[in-house]
Amino acid sequence: MLLIVVCGCSVNKKNVSGLITLVNNETEKKVDVLIDKNLFTSYLYSDDISVLKKTTLYPIIAANGQTVTRGYPLNTRPNERTDHPHHIGAWFNFGDVNGLDFWGNSDEIKTPKEKLGTIRHEKIVALENGEQKASMDVQANWLKPDGSVLLKEETKFVFYAENGKRIIDRVTTLKAQSEMVSFNDTKEGMFAIRTARELEHPSDSPVNLSDENGHKTTVKVVNNTGVSGNYMSSEGIEGADVWGTRAKWMALSGTINKEDVTLVIMDGPQNMGYPTYWHARSYGLFSANPFGQKAFTDGKEASMNFSLKPNSSVTFTYRIEILNGNYSRERLESEYQKFVND
Template sequence: MNKINIGCFLILMVIFSCKDKVEKGDVGEPSPKMDQVTFNNDEKNQKVDILLDGNLFTSYIYDGKTPKPVLYPVITKSGKKITRGFPLEPVEGERVDHPHHVGIWFNYGDVNGLDFWNNSYAIKEEDKHKYGTINHRQIVETDAENGILVTKASWDTSDKTSLLEETTEFAFSQNGETRKIVRTTTLKALEDVSFKDNKEGMIAIRVTRGLELPSDRPDIFMDANGIPTEVKVLNNEGVNGNYLTSEGKTGEEAWGTRAKWTTLYGKIADEPVSVTIMDHPNNVGYPTYWHARGYGLFAANPLGQEVFSEGKEKLNFSLAKGDSVTFKYTILVHNGEQLTQDSLNGYFSDFSKSQ
């Protein structure tokens, strides 16, 4: 057998060997590409898992356990959960207030007189007519190549009348130690709709205990047996969160002020982490007011102007039937060396140029 025939024979042997391994399942799945986004559409559990490099970043959950779709949990690249577990997965040592604060969500406290913000499983049956529900309707698209998830939902009254049709595009990505969500939500009015100025809104995240601001106020926490227990003297060990706004406001002073972006930073298990929300110049009410509380509620609310300005301003935003409005936000989830103010301004500059 000459050299050419021997070479061909060896090549054929390799091909058949690989084919045999594939048929027998001996060859593993290819490793995810760097920063690759993967969507796992779990219809049984009514959620879509979003993975980066094969690791869970967050899940879009629409199982009805909360009266709106949420992103939960939210996890840094290094594996730190920055969202509070309660009420979906109660964790010892975390607060158990405000059962409507779950993961990352988007809603409002006064839509045609209905409270979409405070609705939860804890509302009594006789009071449910006062509240609205955001019902998931459809997964429109999952585009892994571009990290895009598109969903539809409806903002409904207790008697099932739909006030708003919501179309939301989530764009997920990762750059180094920074994970990013760009949320673009368009609300189309199916009836004449008013958004009366209200402090309860609009895009929000409820963070884990470590990212709260230290406090000595008594509260109710989950004990080791899963029982809510009043704690009169708080243990602030490991609690080290702090706010910084684009305008230089820090700590509790961030609440009720306007800013282009606000970051909440601290340490979880001795690792620096932060979550940043950025407003977009095209949004109504830009630059937004911040409903940023020390106990872990971190929200941007562009529509509550009369409340935050103590009556100096008034918006009372409304939509006529058939009209639409779009809100666009960036959320940065970072671990490792703290992002500088210059770095955050750079992220904001890039974001503000997008349409």
């Protein structure tokens, strides 16, 4: 049974940004998250999109109306990188779970199917609408190539709307089923966003970009038009140097259509491997990965190789903040403390 609740809690009207409504579109297999009837994001759970082998939040739109996620491969915009077709929206998975690659699974990638894992939505448990805050509880299965369930997933999403700010909390619990489940050391994971072209770092290397009609091209070019991204970590590291470092939060700022945006991922203090390592690339992959410490340190740290015994579980908590404007490190730390104390 799907539970839909409208929250009647009182709020400070001075700070209200809008009503958040969750709309389940069973035909298109998605839940739209609307703020004052404007799209914030959608939870995509279709099994029929060939490039999508997991659930994801796509697109994600800032309070100022700018889209912070890449369009490719679902809705390619002009002048976008067309690499890594498995990087779609904001998602949660991992590249080596009992030897199966859940991270790199896409029909556009020619990996043998027997080496790939798939995450499939099972059901929506509850939707709760409200002023400034709404939530969604969902269940999904991490499947082996033969279709049997390796892990059961329970996830709560909480969405917040404030003036100039959008927030997504994700709390995911993974439960092993009948066998031991090992998360083997790899850089490919775990809580990730593939960002809009404007939030990439400028590069002198030629890359394949989509044309003015959003079609893939085969000629590599150097074109940094509108590219303005810069990472900053909680530890004060900036730019591409943040890759493979630990931090409790990571921010990516840039300008999209003349609007400044800051995108932040925050690591919950109770998470395994806290503070997490960051698989944060200058080309727009922005990911927190608690299980890749050997890969990120070139072997200086030993592999964690975390395992779950049958019927045991582990929970991960993350926050995404999408902020209008540029934020200082001090202001971002203040935002992080709000997350920790919520």
